[in-house]
Amino acid sequence: xxxxxxxxxxxxxxxxxxxxxxxxxxxxxxxxxxxxxxxxxxxxxxxxxxxxxxxxxxxxxxxxxxxxxxxxxxxxxxxxxxxxxxxxxxxxxxxxxxxxxxxxxxxxxxxxxxxxxxxxxxxxxxxxxxxxxxxxxxxxxxxxxxxxxxxxxxxxxxxxxxxxxxxxxxxxxxxxxxxxxxxxxxxxxxxxxxxxxxxxxxxxxxxxxxxxxxxxxxxxxxxxxxxxxxxxxxxxxxxxxxxxxxxxxxxxxxxxxxxxxxxxxxxxxxxxxxxxxxxxxxxxxxxxxxxxxxxxxxxxxxxxxxxxxxxxxxxxxxx
Numbered sequence: 001x002x003x004x005x006x007x008x009x010x011x012x013x014x015x016x017x018x019x020x021x022x023x024x025x026x027x028x029x030x031x032x033x034x035x036x037x038x039x040x041x042x043x044x045x046x047x048x049x050x051x052x053x054x055x056x057x058x059x060x061x062x063x064x065x066x067x068x069x070x071x072x073x074x075x076x077x078x079x080x081x082x083x084x085x086x087x088x089x090x091x092x093x094x095x096x097x098x099x100x101x102x103x104x105x106x107x108x109x110x111x112x113x114x115x116x117x118x119x120x121x122x123x124x125x126x127x128x129x130x131x132x133x134x135x136x137x138x139x140x141x142x143x144x145x146x147x148x149x150x151x152x153x154x155x156x157x158x159x160x161x162x163x164x165x166x167x168x169x170x171x172x173x174x175x176x177x178x179x180x181x182x183x184x185x186x187x188x189x190x191x192x193x194x195x196x197x198x199x200x201x202x203x204x205x206x207x208x209x210x211x212x213x214x215x216x217x218x219x220x221x222x223x224x225x226x227x228x229x230x231x232x233x234x235x236x237x238x239x240x241x242x243x244x245x246x247x248x249x250x251x252x253x254x255x256x257x258x259x260x261x262x263x264x265x266x267x268x269x270x271x272x273x274x275x276x277x278x279x280x281x282x283x284x285x286x287x288x289x290x291x292x293x294x295x296x297x298x299x300x301x302x303x304x305x306x307x308x309x310x311x312x313x314x315x316x317x318x319x
Contacts, residue, residue, distance in 0.1 A: 004136075007125045008143040014084050014107050014123065015044065022082035024098075025055040025071060026090035031162025031197060033089040034063055036111065036133040039155040040086060041069065043146060052077065056094050065196045066154060066189070074098050086111065089133040091119050091126075092295070111136050115286065116295050128297065131171040134159025138179055150187035157188040162197065165249060170279035170299060207237040212247045212262065216254075217315075223258030223283075225251045228309050228316050231265035244274075252276040259283045263309060263316070271305045271318060 015021065023040055025033040037053045044051040053059075055071035079101055086109045087095040095110075096119060102108060108121035113130040130136050134156045141148060148156075160180060164172045167180075184190065208229065216227040229244060237243070244264050251260035259277035266272050273292065275285035277299050284298040294303025307318040 001129050002127045004125050004127075004139070005143065007123055008140050011086075011109050011123050011125070011140065012144045014109065015047070015049070018082075018084040018107070019050060020082045021049050021051040021084045021086065022077070022079070023051060023053045024074075024085060024087045024090050024095045025053055026088075026093035026095070027056045029055055029057060029060060029071065031063075032132045032134055032159035034059060035155040035157075035159030035162065036088040036137045037071075038067055038069055039134070039137055039141075039152045039159075040088065042149060042152050042155070043141070046149070055090075056097075062196045063158075066158070066192050067151070080106075083107065084109065087121070088137075089113070091117050095119075114296060131173065131176050132159045132163035134163070135176065135179060138183075148183070148186045150189070153183040153186035153188035154192060157183040157190070158193050158197065161193055171297075202243070204237050204239040205243040208234065208239040208243045209247060209250070211237065212244075213251075216251060218254070218257060223256070223281075224261055225254050225257040225259075226261040226263070227251065229262065229264040230309050231267075234264070248274040248276040252278065257281075259285050259288075261288075263318075265309055269306050269308065271307055271309060273303045273305070275301045275303075 021044055023037045025037045041051050041053055053069065053071050054074045054077055056073060059069065059071045079098065080103065084107045085102060088111050091110050091112045092114065099119065109123035110119065110121040110126060111133050112126045113128055113133055113136065115128040117126055125136055138156050157180060160176060164176060211233050212227045212229055216225055218225045248260045248262045251262065258281045259275060262274050264272050275289055277283045277285050279299065286296050286298045286301040289295055289301035289303045292303035292305060294301060296302055305318060310317055310319055
């Protein structure tokens with residue numbers, strides 16, 4: 001891991017000298033971007049700062065058991081009033097759409113753990129060897145001797161559990177487990193995280209999973225297990241994007257497969273591809289995603305295409 005002592009010090013200095021601070025979470029927010037943003041916001045609130053979390057999508061409903069906080073669309077904010085902008089896990093997933101709207105006197109801090117990020121800000125804390133941005137934020141707090149409240153510990157543990165697949169993925173290092181232990185000592189509510197993230201399954205989620213699993217197929221040539229979800233199927237189940245998130249992860253556990261792919265139709269004619277694998281399977285899914293203009297980690301990547309999914313006699317096709 002890189003030594004971010006200089007950057008951690010600079011970021012805390014920028015926070016102390018900024019009254020208005022904006023935190024940017026990525027589109028279709030998951031546990032990591034949400035947890036990091038919420039932990040930072042609570043810290044800023046403790047300092048008496050005026051802050052907001054902005055995102056093109058609302059906070060997932062199942063996280064509301066942990067917080068009353070909301071995410072505000074950038075279109076509803078006066079972006080020029082914020083002296084410091086912190087992009088938490090969102091550089092290439094939403095922040096890139098508005099970064100050109102900020103002026104030279106506004107400081108941008110980029111916190112991310114995804115590879116192949118070309119965008120830079122005034123403060124760059126980017127390292128793919130981290131399990132999650134929540135791990136980065138934890139190191140930032142520890143470096144600056146910032147006391148963690150119970151809520152902050154819960155938010156950080158939420159993100160770590162989310163991006164490590166509840167400690168099932170290969171990015172679960174001894175350091176990650178040690179951090180989780182420290183967060184639990186600080187009072188992190190594991191029961192709330194489990195209830196909101198892993199146990200809180202709406203009937204719409206279960207219906208959608210049923211459709212996805214029913215159509216799943218295995219390509220024996222390359223070991224891919226894949227399935228598709230059309231926009232109509234998602235609507236028929238009363239489901240939304242939150243319900244799709246874990247399908248690829250569950251498919252990836254099927255014995256004899258090397259990687260999983262789920263294609264799902266979204267708004268505006270977009271088809272989202274989500275890829276998952278495991279270290280021992282020997283497949284770098286980021287190379288597959290890159291062929292379609294996407295990217296990510298070697299074990300968890302994604303891409304987006306324009307089009308529509310149709311079923312033919314030979315299988316599914318994108319037109």
